[in-house]
Amino acid sequence: MASKNASRALRSSLRQLSAPRIQQRTFAAAVSAARPAWQKAATPAFVQQSRGMKTVDFAGDKEVVYERDDWPRDKLLDYFKNDTLALIGYGSQGHGQGLNLRDNGLNVIIGVRKDGQSWKEAQQDGWVPGKNLFDVDEAIGKGTIIMNLLSDAAQSSTWPHIKPQLTKGKTLYFSHGFSPVFKDQTNVDVPNDIDVILVAPKGSGRTVRTLFREGRGINSSVAVFQDVTGKAEEKAIALGVAVGSGYLYKTTFEKEVYSDLYGERGCLMGGIHGMFLAQYEVLRERGHSPSEAFNETVEEATQSLYPLIGQNGMDYMYAACSTTARRGAIDWSARFKENLKPLFQELYESVKTGKETQRAMEYGSRSDYRQAFEKELEEIRGMEIWRAGKAVRSLRPENN
Numbered sequence: 001m002a003s004k005n006a007s008r009a010l011r012s013s014l015r016q017l018s019a020p021r022i023q024q025r026t027f028a029a030a031v032s033a034a035r036p037a038w039q040k041a042a043t044p045a046f047v048q049q050s051r052g053m054k055t056v057d058f059a060g061d062k063e064v065v066y067e068r069d070d071w072p073r074d075k076l077l078d079y080f081k082n083d084t085l086a087l088i089g090y091g092s093q094g095h096g097q098g099l100n101l102r103d104n105g106l107n108v109i110i111g112v113r114k115d116g117q118s119w120k121e122a123q124q125d126g127w128v129p130g131k132n133l134f135d136v137d138e139a140i141g142k143g144t145i146i147m148n149l150l151s152d153a154a155q156s157s158t159w160p161h162i163k164p165q166l167t168k169g170k171t172l173y174f175s176h177g178f179s180p181v182f183k184d185q186t187n188v189d190v191p192n193d194i195d196v197i198l199v200a201p202k203g204s205g206r207t208v209r210t211l212f213r214e215g216r217g218i219n220s221s222v223a224v225f226q227d228v229t230g231k232a233e234e235k236a237i238a239l240g241v242a243v244g245s246g247y248l249y250k251t252t253f254e255k256e257v258y259s260d261l262y263g264e265r266g267c268l269m270g271g272i273h274g275m276f277l278a279q280y281e282v283l284r285e286r287g288h289s290p291s292e293a294f295n296e297t298v299e300e301a302t303q304s305l306y307p308l309i310g311q312n313g314m315d316y317m318y319a320a321c322s323t324t325a326r327r328g329a330i331d332w333s334a335r336f337k338e339n340l341k342p343l344f345q346e347l348y349e350s351v352k353t354g355k356e357t358q359r360a361m362e363y364g365s366r367s368d369y370r371q372a373f374e375k376e377l378e379e380i381r382g383m384e385i386w387r388a389g390k391a392v393r394s395l396r397p398e399n400n
């Protein structure tokens with residue numbers, strides 16, 4: 001029902017993006033006028049600013065954010081001039097962060113196992129065996145900063161072998177708090193005489209790379225687990241900028257891993273997939289066609305409404321829809337929240353107690369994990385909803 005209005009609103013907002021600034025202001029002002037005063041007051045404000053660091057008021061809570069402006073390329077090159085960045089693992093993050101570091105001119109080498117898929121992929125990306133591509137041990141031996149971007153399960157299984165190589169003076173870098181935070185399960189007990197830091201891009205490694213190439217930067221979390229030199233935080237921020245971050249949000253290893261595992265199981269991926277399936281199935285059981293069920297569940301969401309939330313927030317999306325759609329959606333959002341909150345509490349508990357870690361480790365340690373995952377993807381691809389989606393996508397204007 002929201003569809004016509006929202007599609008119209010999206011088309012209109014897209015037109016606004018290419019429209020002269022004066023018209024954009026008129027449209028923005030119209031939507032903004034629909035916002036209550038308290039919401040206007042909650043707009044983030046820079047309450048304090050020194051070069052490269054801001055304390056930002058996020059809806060009443062003040063948080064520290066670092067920005068890349070304080071770390072221009074020359075300064076990065078000078079800061080890391082005596083370092084060799086040994087990036088081990090070349091999955092999604094290894095690819096994105098590694099190529100960005102290389103393009104920034106830093107001395108970066110890759111360490112992966114020689115018989116693996118990553119070895120081939122690294123070569124395809126121009127890493128040269130013996131020059132800047134080595135097996136894991138050799139890379140760690142040469143590195144001063146060890147960037148552990150192996151899969152989380154592999155970080156655990158390889159740890160007994162890797163730990164003795166992390167000698168005093170080296171720095172250990174992660175992109176997830178997983179291994180050290182859940183050390184009782186992962187056995188990743190970091191040596192107590194090295195700095196241990198984290199930069200966790202809030203997006204896939206492919207996005208880390210794409211945004212860098214576009215001259216933009218991804219948002220990342222930054223944290224220090226152990227500061228031996230007194231320079232750990234500074235090093236983490238500099239590395240965060242070097243791998244392609246635009247803004248770095250200060251957090252802790254614990255907070256990063258809890259929120260990350262929770263979010264991806266919830267609204268980011270698992271929860272949203274579950275909602276799509278539940279809504280679609282009811283529509284089909286009530287006699288709606290696959291195309292109608294898909295359009296009202298996924299297509300309109302991803303193509304029309306969610307981009308509006310992304311652009312300007314939930315109130316903006318509601319404001320762009322019909323009075324009828326708005327009324328029902330606001331009423332039902334309370335029911336959904338009420339019913340789903342206990343499930344989210346259960347999920348957070350499952351993360352905090354390490355149950356999710358256990359599950360991820362068991363799955364990721366299977367020798368056939370790639371094949372097992374492919375089998376699950378095949379099942380998802382084969383679901384009626386996603387087969388219907390394929391047909392609907394083929395009818396999008398840009399595909400015709």
Ligand SMILES: NC(=O)c1ccc[n+]([C@@H]2O[C@H](COP(=O)([O-])OP(=O)(O)OC[C@H]3O[C@@H](n4cnc5c(N)ncnc54)[C@H](OP(=O)(O)O)[C@@H]3O)[C@@H](O)[C@H]2O)c1
Binds near residue numbers: 088113176202
């Ligand atoms: N992907 C994301 O979007 C994302 C976002 C933020 C943070 N992170 C974090 O970044 C880190 C890396 O994640 P990722 O997604 O880039 O990589 P991944 O796909 O989870 O891991 C791939 C790498 O691990 C290697 N590997 C797996 N098992 C191994 C073993 N037993 N011995 C040696 N190497 C092994 C693979 O090498 P082979 O090819 O040889 O198997 C490959 O290079 C993780 O801590 C993850 O939580 C990921």
